[in-house]
Amino acid sequence: MSDARVDRETVRAEEIAAEQRYLNVLYGKLDDLRAETTQRLKDTLRDSGGPPQARTERDISTRMYTDKLTQLSAVEHGMCFGRLDLDGGETFHVGRLGLFDEDNEYEPLLLDWRAPAARPFYLATAAARDDVQRRRHLKTSWRKVLDYEDEILDLDAAEQGSDLGLAGEATLLARLDARRTGEMQDIVSTIQAEQDRIIRAGMNGVLVVQGGPGTGKTAVALHRAAYLLYTFREQLSKRGVLVVGPNPTFLRYIGQVLPSLGETGVLLSTVGSLYPGIVATGTESARTAEIKGRQSMTDVLTAAVRDRQQVPRDGVEVTFDREPLHLRRKDATAARTRARRTRRPHNLARRVFQDEMFRALTLQVADRLGRELLDRRDLDEINTELRAEPAVTAALDELWPEMGPQVLLDELLSSPDRLATATAKPLDDDERDALLRPAGTPWTPADVPLLDELAELLGEDDAQQRADRERQEREELAYAQGVLHIMEQDEEIADEERLRVSDVLDAELLAERFRTSSDLTAAERAAEDRTWTFGHVIVDEAQELSEMAWRVLMRRCPSRSMTLVGDVAQTGAPAGARSWDEVLSPYVQDRWNLAELTVNYRTPTEIMDVAAEVLSDMDTDLEPPQSVRSTGNLPWAQQISREDLVSELPHAVSDELAEVPEGRLAVLMPPDLLAEIGPGLAEALPDAVIGTRSDDLESPAVLLTIDEAKGLEFDAVLLVQPEEVFAASDRGLNDLYVALTRATQRLGIVHSGDLPATLARSFE
Ligand SMILES: Nc1ncnc2c1ncn2[C@@H]1O[C@H](COP(=O)(O)OP(=O)(O)OP(=O)(O)O)[C@@H](O)[C@H]1O
Numbered sequence: 001m002s003d004a005r006v007d008r009e010t011v012r013a014e015e016i017a018a019e020q021r022y023l024n025v026l027y028g029k030l031d032d033l034r035a036e037t038t039q040r041l042k043d044t045l046r047d048s049g050g051p052p053q054a055r056t057e058r059d060i061s062t063r064m065y066t067d068k069l070t071q072l073s074a075v076e077h078g079m080c081f082g083r084l085d086l087d088g089g090e091t092f093h094v095g096r097l098g099l100f101d102e103d104n105e106y107e108p109l110l111l112d113w114r115a116p117a118a119r120p121f122y123l124a125t126a127a128a129r130d131d132v133q134r135r136r137h138l139k140t141s142w143r144k145v146l147d148y149e150d151e152i153l154d155l156d157a158a159e160q161g162s163d164l165g166l167a168g169e170a171t172l173l174a175r176l177d178a179r180r181t182g183e184m185q186d187i188v189s190t191i192q193a194e195q196d197r198i199i200r201a202g203m204n205g206v207l208v209v210q211g212g213p214g215t216g217k218t219a220v221a222l223h224r225a226a227y228l229l230y231t232f233r234e235q236l237s238k239r240g241v242l243v244v245g246p247n248p249t250f251l252r253y254i255g256q257v258l259p260s261l262g263e264t265g266v267l268l269s270t271v272g273s274l275y276p277g278i279v280a281t282g283t284e285s286a287r288t289a290e291i292k293g294r295q296s297m298t299d300v301l302t303a304a305v306r307d308r309q310q311v312p313r314d315g316v317e318v319t320f321d322r323e324p325l326h327l328r329r330k331d332a333t334a335a336r337t338r339a340r341r342t343r344r345p346h347n348l349a350r351r352v353f354q355d356e357m358f359r360a361l362t363l364q365v366a367d368r369l370g371r372e373l374l375d376r377r378d379l380d381e382i383n384t385e386l387r388a389e390p391a392v393t394a395a396l397d398e399l400w401p402e403m404g405p406q407v408l409l410d411e412l413l414s415s416p417d418r419l420a421t422a423t424a425k426p427l428d429d430d431e432r433d434a435l436l437r438p439a440g441t442p443w444t445p446a447d448v449p450l451l452d453e454l455a456e457l458l459g460e461d462d463a464q465q466r467a468d469r470e471r472q473e474r475e476e477l478a479y480a481q482g483v484l485h486i487m488e489q490d491e492e493i494a495d496e497e498r499l500r501v502s503d504v505l506d507a508e509l510l511a512e513r514f515r516t517s518s519d520l521t522a523a524e525r526a527a528e529d530r531t532w533t534f535g536h537v538i539v540d541e542a543q544e545l546s547e548m549a550w551r552v553l554m555r556r557c558p559s560r561s562m563t564l565v566g567d568v569a570q571t572g573a574p575a576g577a578r579s580w581d582e583v584l585s586p587y588v589q590d591r592w593n594l595a596e597l598t599v600n601y602r603t604p605t606e607i608m609d610v611a612a613e614v615l616s617d618m619d620t621d622l623e624p625p626q627s628v629r630s631t632g633n634l635p636w637a638q639q640i641s642r643e644d645l646v647s648e649l650p651h652a653v654s655d656e657l658a659e660v661p662e663g664r665l666a667v668l669m670p671p672d673l674l675a676e677i678g679p680g681l682a683e684a685l686p687d688a689v690i691g692t693r694s695d696d697l698e699s700p701a702v703l704l705t706i707d708e709a710k711g712l713e714f715d716a717v718l719l720v721q722p723e724e725v726f727a728a729s730d731r732g733l734n735d736l737y738v739a740l741t742r743a744t745q746r747l748g749i750v751h752s753g754d755l756p757a758t759l760a761r762s763f764e
Contacts, residue, residue, distance in 0.1 A: 012148075019083075019138060020145045022093065026080055026110055027143050029099050034072045041065035071097065071262035078140060080110055081189035082121050085134040094118045096188060097262060113188050114200075114230040122196035129153045137171040137189065176601055176629055179663045180715050180744060182698035184254045186261055187219045198595045199224045201563075203232055203536060206592035208580050209565040212625035213611070213741035214602025217565040218254060218711060221538050224563055226261040228536055239535030240522030241266045242556065246541040248273075250711045253697060254540075267523035267534075271549045272445030274556070275452055276528050278406075282442035286574050286729070288434045292446040293546020293575030295586075296426035298453060304412045304422035305346050305457045309336055309353070310399045318395045320361075320386060323368065327395055331360035339400070345459025346403065353400045358383050361392065405454035409447065414439035446575075449548035455530060456555070533558055541711050542566035542583075546575035554587050569615055569622050570738050572707055572731050600625035600741075602713050607747045610635050610762040611740040617758045618733050633659075635747040637763040642752040646680040649720065652748060653685055653701055656716045660745055663715030665701045668739045670724045678703050706739045717743040718750060726756040733758065 044061045047054075080095035098112035111118040124132035132153050139147040149171050172190045191199065198220050201207055211217045225241050243258075243266055245251045251268045258266050272280035291297075311332040317324040335356030339349040362383045366374050374382075386392050412418050413435055423432050443451070526532035537557040539545065543566035545553070554560075568577055577583045584592050600608060605627040612624035640648045649667070657665050667681070667688070678690045681703060688701035696702050697712065704712075706725060719725075719739045726732040736758065740747065749755070755763060 015148060016145050019148060023080055023138075023140070023143060023145055026093070026095070026099060029109060030072060030076070030079065033099075034069065037065050037068045037072065041069065067264065070259075070264055074259050074262045077142060077260075078189065081138050081140070083134075083136040083138065084118075084121055084124075084132055085136070087131045087133055092117065094121045112230065113191075114227045119196070119200070122191045123193050124153055125193070126153045139171070172601075173629060176744070179660065180713060182253070182664055182695075183256050184218065184222075186223070186257045187216065188223065188261060191223065192216075192599065194597060194599065195220045195223075198597070199227050201593075201595065203228055203561050204559075206560055206562045206564065206584060206588050208542075208584070208592055208594050209563065209597060210567060210580065210594060210622075211565070211597030212567055212600060212615075212622065213570065213738070214600040214627075214713070215597035215625050216599075216601055217567070217597060218540050219257070220597070221540050221563060221565045222254060222257045223261070225266050225536075225538055226258060226263045229263055229265065232535070236522075236535040237265060238522055239533065240526045242523075242526065242534040242537045243268045244274075244537065244539045244553065245270060246544050246710055247708065249691065249697065249708060250541070252695065253712055265523050267526050269527070270445065271545065271552055272448045274530075274552060275448045275455075276530055278443050278448060278451060280443045280445045280448050282444040282447070284437075284444045284446065285434070289444065289446040290546070290574035291427070291431050291434055292444075292450060293548050293573075294426075295547040295551075297450060297548055298551070299426050300422045301450060301453050301457055303425070304408065304418065305403075305454070306340075307418060307421050308346065308401060308403060308408070309340070311336060312395075312399060316395070318389075318391045320365065320389055320392055325361060325364060325392070327357075327399075328360070331357065332399060335360065336400070345457055346400075348459045350400050350402060354396055357396055357399075358386050361386050403458055405451045405458055408454055408458065409450055410439055410441075413437050413441070446546070446548075449546065449552045452530065452552045452555070453548065532556065535559070536561045536563070538563045538565070540565050541570075542577070543568050543571040544573045544576045544710070545583075546573065547583075548575075550583060550587070560588055567622075569618060569620055570710070570734055572710065572735050572738060574729065574731065576731075598623070598625050600627045602744050603627055603741050604633070604745070605630040606632070606634050607740065607743055610747070610759065611737055613761050614733055614737045614740060614758045618737070631745055633746050635749065635762070637749040637751065637755060637759070640750050640752060645720070645750070645752070646677050646684065649677075649681055649718075649750065650684040652718060652750060653681075653688065656718060656746060656748055657687065657700060660715040663700070663745070664697070665716040665718065666709055666712070666714040666742060667701065667703045667718045667720060668706050668709055668742070669703070669720040670728055671705045671707075673721055673724065674703060674705055706735045709742050710738055713742050713744055715744050716746040716748070718748045720750045721752060722749055722759055723751055723753045723756050726758070732756075 041062065044058055044065060047058060075096035078096065080093050082094040084092045084094065086092075092108065093110050094113055095110045096113065097110065098108065098115060099110040100106040101109050108117075113121070120130040120132045121135060124130045124135065135151040135153060137149045137151075138145060139149070172192070175185075175187075175190055187195075195216050198207070198209055201224075209217055209220060221243065225243055229236050229241060243254075245254065245268065247270055251270065255268060258264070258268075311329050312327045314329045316327045318327065319325070335353045338356050339353035342349050342352050344352070362379055363371070365382050365386070366379060412422060414437060416436060419432055419436060423435070427435075522535075526534060533555075534557055537553055539553065539562070542564040553562075564580075564583075566577075568579060571577055580592070580594070581590070603611065608624060608627045615622065615624050638652070653665065653667060657663070669677075674690070682688050682690050685701060687699065688703060689696045689699045691697065691702045691704040691708055702714075717739070719736075722736055722739070725735050725739065728735070736756070749759065749763075754760070
């Protein structure tokens with residue numbers, strides 16, 4: 001071995017040993033913190049009883065210590081992943097949480113990656129160094145330092161012989177080349193500059209992140225959630241952050257990323273699960289879902305609600321006080337007009353309708369008795385008696401019933417007559433027929449925005465609940481004022497310099513603390529409350545959402561503090577977006593910002609070349625993202641007759657699996673074909689499952705439709721029957737583009753008919 005090499009290895013071993021010593025200090029600190037927090041939690045749990053204030057404080061502490069322990073456990077693996085050496089000789093280690101040295105004026109021992117001081121770790125380049133001389137990426141396994149890669153940003157220093165480096169890139173490429181596990185991993189140690197700018201963008205307003213496949217949109221969205229919670233914790237922990245994904249499989253795929261970053265207070269949901277109490281398990285055709293997703297469904301639902309506000313035929317009678325009473329069409333029409341004019345939701349306007357009707361009926365009874373003989377009190381008495389008469393209230397209920405969204409929607413979709421009335425304007429006969437279904441059919445994801453819309457149109461007559469809540473809030477405020485008073489009396493305020501309790505805490509804030517101190521996080525409370533509004537909403541695969549789904553999300557985020565990530569070239573849902581402008585202009589006009597991601601971290605060049613051909617055939621001016629890697633594995637295409645698919649595909653799957661040992665493979669095909677040959681394939685391949693449950697992604701091979709594979713990635717992909725995918729809908733090209741860009745290593749295509757021209761060009 002040459003002397004120079006021996007020297008380099010010695011230096012490296014010494015550096016690793018030094019880093020290990022530093023890591024030992026950090027982990028020692030982590031252990032101390034954990035022990036201390038565990039002890040505090042134990043002490044809190046041991047205390048019991050006491051006045052309500054003490055119990056509330058205990059609840060707050062229990063939650064705080066439990067959250068802290070969860071965070072401390074989450075950061076164990078890869079706690080410290082980098083180091084920055086600055087011009088003045090200062091060094092900082094960067095990691096998943098911040099640690100400080102209490103014995104040394106709280107000097108930082110480890111910088112949280114989200115702290116402003118850690119930012120150069122992601123942004124500094126040789127051209128814009130920001131005082132950084134060297135960026136070091138540490139490679140660790142649990143608590144052990146295995147290796148490091150240095151990136152020297154000071155070009156002078158680099159020229160003097162140190163490792164000039166692409167170390168950041170090497171660490172990144174090693175990560176990108178690694179086998180996939182079926183769960184998304186965080187990218188905290190290798191976030192790239194264009195991603196960092198998005199992650200740390202300000203919280204206000206709507207930010208759209210457009211980026212091709214594999215550009216890290218999902219990763220960026222999740223890291224942004226963690227960053228916002230760190231930076232705006234006070235604001236966001238009250239209202240919570242909502243992350244919306246396209247389906248439960250995807251949510252499971254991304255589910256571990258935030259906990260691994262130490263964040264637990266985020267609600268991950270699909271739009272289909274945003275209506276508390278509804279589990280949307282039903283399925284329906286893409287066409288029906290598309291119709292339900294149209295904005296014009298608001299007119300349909302408005303008409304359906306109005307259809308429940310009836311006036312009687314003339315001559316309808318009810319018996320009151322053994323005499324017939326007429327529900328007059330004229331009176332009901334006037335009452336209905338008045339109620340509608342209030343513009344209140346149906347169930348709240350109902351009260352106005354009833355008041356008007358009781359007034360008209362009271363006068364009818366009064367006329368019968370001789371109105372001139374009655375005074376105000378007599379009239380009130382008649383009114384009260386009428387309200388207590390079941391026959392009368394039942395007749396009025398018929399005309400303007402109190403309704404819930406679920407009953408109304410179920411009755412609407414299962415009644416040809418009601419549907420015909422409500423859809424007369426916006427839909428034609430065919431579209432109407434597509435909506436019709438038997439009563440009691442399970443809810444589908446596309447029903448959920450309709451239910452949410454109806455909940456708004458119907459409203460809830462919650463006058464009593466509101467009065468109770470207001471009373472409770474008044475009591476809490478009075479109690480908090482009392483607590484403050486006592487705390488102030490306890491304080492010795494002799495020292496003018498000291499802050500008084502009331503300087504930092506007012507009674508309303510304290511009352512709010514008591515109110516929000518139950519065992520639930522904001523995210524958990526939000527999941528139970530349809531009208532909850534979030535501090536920030538992040539939408540992944542945002543291009544897939546229908547106009548009706550956007551209405552739901554906008555209602556959940558009146559502040560419009562939102563991050564929307566997606567790719568309009570990957571839109572598969574017929575109700576999905578064609579442009580961001582089209583989606584957003586109804587809500588924020590042109591007041592939204594666009595950020596673009598341009599580098600593809602997933603798909604190697606060889607595969608991206610095939611996908612780029614497909615993109616170029618789409619009616620879009622989007623550029624394909626630039627792949628950072630190439631693998632040398634050329635995509636292949638093979639023709640297999642349709643009858644032989646079940647017998648031949650297993651060989652292709654086994655061959656591909658052998659090429660990616662320990663890896664994950666997906667077989668992607670159109671839904672009809674999957675239903676037809678999926679079971680036979682799954683039987684022939686012991687390693688393969690049909691992807692119905694979310695943990696199926698962990699199996700070596702999974703059979704999926706393209707729609708189900710959206711947002712996911714695999715080491716190898718076999719796309720079956722692209723010609724059917726292409727022909728299936730006018731978004732066929734988009735679907736092909738999605739399918740082709742799921743693989744990190746290998747792509748194979750199996751077709752029975754001719755390859756669509758858009759693919760054939762790549763395999764000539
Ligand atoms: N800076 C990074 N460091 C390491 N890995 C990264 C980085 N950025 C992205 N990746 C990886 O690249 C892959 C693609 O990322 P991601 O799924 O977030 O892309 P996407 O833009 O959402 O893709 P799609 O549009 O296809 O859903 C993931 O494996 C992700 O971990």
